[in-house]
Each structure stands twice: as C-alpha cells, then as structure tokens.
Amino acid sequence: MFSFVIRRILQALLVLLVVGLVAFAMFNFIGDPIDNMLGQERTQEDVDRLKERLGLDQPFVVQYAKFLLAAAQGNFGVSYEQGRPVADILAERAPATLELAAVSGVFALTLGIVLGVFTAIRRDGFWANVIMTLSLVGVSLPTFLIGILLIYLFSVELDWLPSFGRGDTVQIGGWSTGLLTTSGLTALILPSITLGLYQMTLIMRLVRSEMLEVMRQDYIRFARARGLSERTVTFRHALKNTMVPVITVTGLQLGSLIAFAIITESVFQWPGMGLLFINAIQFVDIPVMAAYLMMISVMFVAINLIVDILYVAVDPRLRT
Amino acid sequence: MIEAIKHAPGRIKRALDSDFFWKFRRSPVAVISFAATFLLVMSALFAPLLATMNPFDPASLNLMNGFTPPVTPSAFTGETFLMGADDQGRDVFSTILYGMRISLFVGFAAVTLGLLIGVTLGLISGYFGGWTDTIIMRIADVQLTFPSILVAMLIFGVAKGFTPPEYRDQLAIWVLILSIGLSDWVQFARVVRGATMVEKNKEYVQAARLIGRGAMPIIFRHILPNVLSPVLVIATISLALAIIAEATLSFLGVGAPPTQPSLGTLIRIGQGYLFSGEWWILFFPSVTLLALALSVNLLGDWLRDALNPKLR
Numbered sequence: 001m002f003s004f005v006i007r008r009i010l011q012a013l014l015v016l017l018v019v020g021l022v023a024f025a026m027f028n029f030i031g032d033p034i035d036n037m038l039g040q041e042r043t044q045e046d047v048d049r050l051k052e053r054l055g056l057d058q059p060f061v062v063q064y065a066k067f068l069l070a071a072a073q074g075n076f077g078v079s080y081e082q083g084r085p086v087a088d089i090l091a092e093r094a095p096a097t098l099e100l101a102a103v104s105g106v107f108a109l110t111l112g113i114v115l116g117v118f119t120a121i122r123r124d125g126f127w128a129n130v131i132m133t134l135s136l137v138g139v140s141l142p143t144f145l146i147g148i149l150l151i152y153l154f155s156v157e158l159d160w161l162p163s164f165g166r167g168d169t170v171q172i173g174g175w176s177t178g179l180l181t182t183s184g185l186t187a188l189i190l191p192s193i194t195l196g197l198y199q200m201t202l203i204m205r206l207v208r209s210e211m212l213e214v215m216r217q218d219y220i221r222f223a224r225a226r227g228l229s230e231r232t233v234t235f236r237h238a239l240k241n242t243m244v245p246v247i248t249v250t251g252l253q254l255g256s257l258i259a260f261a262i263i264t265e266s267v268f269q270w271p272g273m274g275l276l277f278i279n280a281i282q283f284v285d286i287p288v289m290a291a292y293l294m295m296i297s298v299m300f301v302a303i304n305l306i307v308d309i310l311y312v313a314v315d316p317r318l319r320t
Numbered sequence: 321m322i323e324a325i326k327h328a329p330g331r332i333k334r335a336l337d338s339d340f341f342w343k344f345r346r347s348p349v350a351v352i353s354f355a356a357t358f359l360l361v362m363s364a365l366f367a368p369l370l371a372t373m374n375p376f377d378p379a380s381l382n383l384m385n386g387f388t389p390p391v392t393p394s395a396f397t398g399e400t401f402l403m404g405a406d407d408q409g410r411d412v413f414s415t416i417l418y419g420m421r422i423s424l425f426v427g428f429a430a431v432t433l434g435l436l437i438g439v440t441l442g443l444i445s446g447y448f449g450g451w452t453d454t455i456i457m458r459i460a461d462v463q464l465t466f467p468s469i470l471v472a473m474l475i476f477g478v479a480k481g482f483t484p485p486e487y488r489d490q491l492a493i494w495v496l497i498l499s500i501g502l503s504d505w506v507q508f509a510r511v512v513r514g515a516t517m518v519e520k521n522k523e524y525v526q527a528a529r530l531i532g533r534g535a536m537p538i539i540f541r542h543i544l545p546n547v548l549s550p551v552l553v554i555a556t557i558s559l560a561l562a563i564i565a566e567a568t569l570s571f572l573g574v575g576a577p578p579t580q581p582s583l584g585t586l587i588r589i590g591q592g593y594l595f596s597g598e599w600w601i602l603f604f605p606s607v608t609l610l611a612l613a614l615s616v617n618l619l620g621d622w623l624r625d626a627l628n629p630k631l632r
Contacts, residue, residue, distance in 0.1 A: 282573055
C-alpha cells in the first residue's frame with residue numbers, strides 16, 4: 001500500500017513536470033517577448049539589456065526552474081489581452097466555475113444513482129425502457145446542443161429561467177457566490193443541467209449494470225432467503241457493493257466536469273474560467289492559456305491520484 | 321475442374337453470402353444507420369449538384385432574401401427556400417450541404433491522422449517493448465488524463481499562435497484537423513499495442529524472423545494486416561466523436577471560420593437568432609448534425625458487436 005502511494009505520487013509529479021514544460025514552451029516559442037515589448041527602433045544593446053532583465057540569457061533549464069517556481073507561487077505573468085496579472089483574473093473567475101461544477105456534480109450523482117437503481121430493479125418495466133432509450137439519445141447529443149435546447153424551451157418559449165449570466169452575486173471574502181440570491185439560483189439551473197446531463201447518464205448506466213451484476217450474486221440470494229425485505233436487500237446489500245466503481249468514475253468525471261464547463265459556460269455566457277480560456281484562445285493570450293493549463297492539470301492529476309488511492313483503500317481485494 | 325473454377329462465386333457474391341452481411345441484413349438498426357450515413361455522406365459529396373446556390377460565392381447572394389422563412393416566398397424577391405434563408409440571404413439548405421462537407425472532411429481527415437499516428441506508435445510499442453514502449457505508453461497515459469476536447473482546444477490555441485494572422489482563416493481547417501487528430505491517437509495506439517503483443521509471439525512472425533526479414537517489414541507487412549479489425553471499429557466510433565468535437569470547437573468560435581462554415585459554425589450563427597424568432601437558421605443545422613452523429617455512432621456500436629469474436 002505504502003509503496004503504491006509513493007509510486008503514484010512520483011508519477012503524478014512527473015506528469016506535472018511535463019505539463020509545466022509544455023506551458024513553458026508555449027511562452028518561449030510562440031511570439032518573441034522581446035518583439036512584443038520593444039518597438040521598431042531598437043538597438044542591439046536594448047535587446048541585450050532586456051534579455052538580461054527578463055532572464056532570457058540564462059540556460060534553458062534555469063529558465064524552466066524559475067518558471068516552475070513562479071508558477072508554484074501563483075505567479076503566471078500578465079494577460080496580454082487585459083493587462084492584469086493572470087492569477088488575479090483566475091481567482092476572480094474560479095468561484096463561478098467551481099459552483100457550477102459542484103451543483104451539476106451533485107445533480108448528476110443523485111439523479112444518476114436514483115435512476116440507475118430504478119432501471120435496474122424495474123428492468124423490463126415501461127418507464128425503465130423509456131429512460132434507457134432516452135439516455136442513449138442523451139449520450140449522442142453534443143453538450144452545446146443540449147444547452148441550446150434548454151434555452152429554447154425554458155427561456156424563449158416558457159420564459160421561466162434566465163438564459164445567460166450568473167444573476168446577482170454576493171461577495172463573501174474573496175468569493176463571489178450566486179447560491180444566496182434567488183436570481184443566482186435560478187441562473188444556475190439550466191447550466192448545471194446542461195453540464196451534468198452527460199455525467200448523469202453515465203453514472204446511471206454504470207449503477208444499472210453494476211446493480212444487475214450484483215443482484216445475481218449468491219449473497220443477495222442468501223439475504224432474500226433470510227427473509228429480509230426487498231428494500232433492505234436493494235439498498236443495504238446491493239447498492240452498497242456497486243459504490244466502488246461509482247466512486248472511481250465520479251471522481252474521474254469531476255475533472256471532465258471542469259473541462260466541459262468550457263462549453264457550458266460559453267453557451268450560457270457564464271463568467272467562469274472556461275469562458276476566460278475560450279476567449280484566451282481566440283485572442284492567443286498565451287499567459288492565460290498556460291496558467292489555465294497548469295491549474296487544470298494540477299486539479300486533474302490530484303483527482304486521479306486521490307481516486308487511485310481511494311480505490312485501493314475502499315476495496316480490500318486490491319491490497320497486496 | 322475448369323467447371324468448378326467457372327462457378328466459383330465472385331467477390332461480390334462472396335461478400336453478400338458472408339456472415340457479416342447476413343448479420344447486417346438482420347439488424348434494422350444497422351441497415352437504417354448505414355442508409356442514413358450513406359445518404360448524408362453522398363449529399364455532402366454531391367453538394368454542388370444538389371444545392372440551389374453556392375453559399376461561398378458572394379455574387380449569388382441577395383441580401384433582400386435575408387431571413388426568408390422556410391417554404392414561404394420572400395416578401396421582396398418572391399424567391400422560395402426549402403429551409404429558409406439566413407441573415408445574408410443564403411439558402412440554409414445549401415449552407416448545410418456545404419457545411420456538412422467541411423464537417424465530414426475534418427472528421428475523416430482527423431480520424432485518418434489519429435489512426436496513422438496511433439497505429440504506427442502502437443505497432444512499434446507492442447513489437448519492440450522495453451524503453452520505447454514505456455515512453456510511448458507514458459505519453460499516452462498523460463494525454464488520457466485530459467479530456468480530448470481540451471487537448472484539441474489547447475493544440476488549436478498553440479497552433480493559432482504559430483500561424484501568422486493573415487493566414488489564420490485559411491489555415492483554420494487544417495489546424496482543426498491537426499488538433500482533433502492529435503487528440504485521439506491514444507485509443508488506436510492502446511488497442512494496436514495489445515493486439516501486436518499477442519501477434520508477435522505467433523509462429524508466422526517467428527518464421528518471418530527466421531528467414532531474416534527486418535523488423536519494419538515484419539511489423540508492416542505481417543503484423544499490421546492481422547491487427548486491423550479492431551482498428552476499423554475504433555475508427556468508426558472516433559469519426560462520430562471527431563464530428564462532434566469539430567462541431568463543438570467551431571461552435572465555440574475556435575474552429576472553422578465564418579468564411580468556411582461547418583455545421584458547428586452554422587449553429588453558432590443560428591444561436592444569435594434564437595431570441596428573435598428566426599428558428600430555421602438554428603434548427604436545420606442542429607438536426608443535421610444530430611442525424612450525422614447519431615447514425616455514425618449507431619453504426620459504430622453495431623460494428624463493434626458484429627466484429628467482436630466473443631459475441632459469436
């Protein structure tokens with residue numbers, strides 16, 4: 001167990017080093033910072049002086065180490081487009097994305113498990129079949145079309161919910177939250193359904209197939225033979241044993257929730273990090289792109305690491 | 321003897337008699353999804369013959385036709401459009417046909433690129449093993465940590481930084497192909513590597529090695545044909561994913577430019593008219609994209625089951 005954890009942590013660090021190298025290379029090879037900062041009328045002396053000031057005359061490895069050190073301290077440079085430190089912009093945008101991802105994650109998990117258990121118990125029932133067929137269509141629907149469809153239904157035709165933005169937000173410390181106002185909460189509904197729907201179908205199908213598998217096991221038959229109620233058998237004995245793969249998949253999907261938030265945020269003009277990233281690509285704002293890449297990879301690698309370790313911790317059979 | 325050769329079934333006859341074709345005919349999902357895919361691909365290929373106008377030719381556009389609803393004649397010019405006209409008076413039906421061409425071209429090209437890279441690396445990785453294998457597979461693992469749409473966006477952004485601004489629109493399609501292709505090679509590499517590791521210990525490979533063939537001819541002439549059938553399945557499913565990825569990127573404004581609109585770009589344009597009531601500009605491209613993605617997806621699903629030896 002211990003050596004496994006150490007090995008996984010080392011692997012995770014290696015991945016981060018590689019990602020850092022990619023981000024660093026983006027800074028170095030796309031456009032010449034000297035060109036960006038000095039005008040047409042420059043002398044070789046100016047160029048040399050600036051190079052020395054920016055540390056560009058040092059060897060590659062030294063520059064890379066400095067870059068990593070600055071990034072670890074949250075210093076990602078200044079956005080080309082907005083002229084402000086990237087770290088400030090990201091800190092400002094992060095709450096919107098994290099709230100959206102959290103709400104849609106909860107939505108996907110609860111509804112996914114409930115529907116998964118339902119379709120597994122009523123395997124050949126009418127509604128179970130309807131839900132399964134719908135989920136197949138749902139998987140093929142691109143996220144942005146789901147968003148547009150929801151906007152059309154609930155904003156254009158019914159005029160119940162707002163179609164863009166976060167509504168009113170409340171500042172708590174450095175964190176702006178939309179969870180405390182009515183307009184903030186109504187603004188959350190459509191984006192979180194859009195973002196969570198795919199994950200929901202995924203969890204539902206997983207829970208269903210795991211449940212069907214577990215229900216065939218001997219211990220379930222034995223629990224029934226002991227005269228336990230169907231409810232106890234389903235929830236205490238069967239559902240509990242389907243949770244290991246569900247934890248894994250949910251954990252891994254957390255990362256893609258944040259990545260797919262890019263699409264949802266773009267459809268709903270949600271002022272989060274994803275929208276920032278898309279704008280950065282359109283304007284070729286390298287510092288913002290690199291910072292987003294670094295940040296999201298730390299998140300992904302951390303999630304993967306935790307899931308892997310949890311997996312071993314939860315399932316005693318995997319311990320050696 | 322000669323009689324027997326004469327009556328030996330021809331290639332087409334043999335294909336029609338095969339197990340595979342029998343399974344295909346028996347599955348309504350397969351026949352319908354194949355028919356739909358075929359119809360869509362053909363109408364994209366023959367777009368210039370089917371379209372009522374060339375939407376890329378400014379001379380054929382009449383701004384007076386702008387926002388004409390489907391089937392009803394325009395109030396100004398009296399022209400009728402099957403699926404209506406967009407803001408610039410372009411026939412929506414024609415833009416869809418041309419847009420589908422770009423979507424399919426990017427999809428096919430990206431999958432081909434991913435397939436070439438993935439299969440080559442998978443073969444090399446599986447055949448040689450050792451350090452080569454470790455490095456290639458570690459890269460694959462790292463890339464797999466990130467959702468492929470994110471990888472594609474990132475490659476698109478970086479490539480955009482490299483291209484000079486005046487060529488960006490012209491090169492956008494190629495950058496798109498590159499970014500989607502590079503984001504999905506991992507699936508191919510993993511499957512081919514696994515299959516190669518099984519094949520390389522078989523007798524025919526040992527025989528080829530014994531008669532002194534080099535590693536490259538063995539890999540590409542002997543092993544490659546034997547690991548191709550799972551590749552076909554992944555390629556079909558990848559095609560559906562690539563079409564959706566392309567549409568997503570173009571919809572987000574980081575893909576096909578408005579001068580060469582793909583289905584995603586058309587949906588992006590149409591979204592702007594969602595609130596003003598011109599639903600047809602958004603509706604028809606969306607339905608086309610959906611039909612395309614769904615039919616290719618179902619075809620891939622069926623192919624996976626049909627070619628899976630475990631299910632026979």
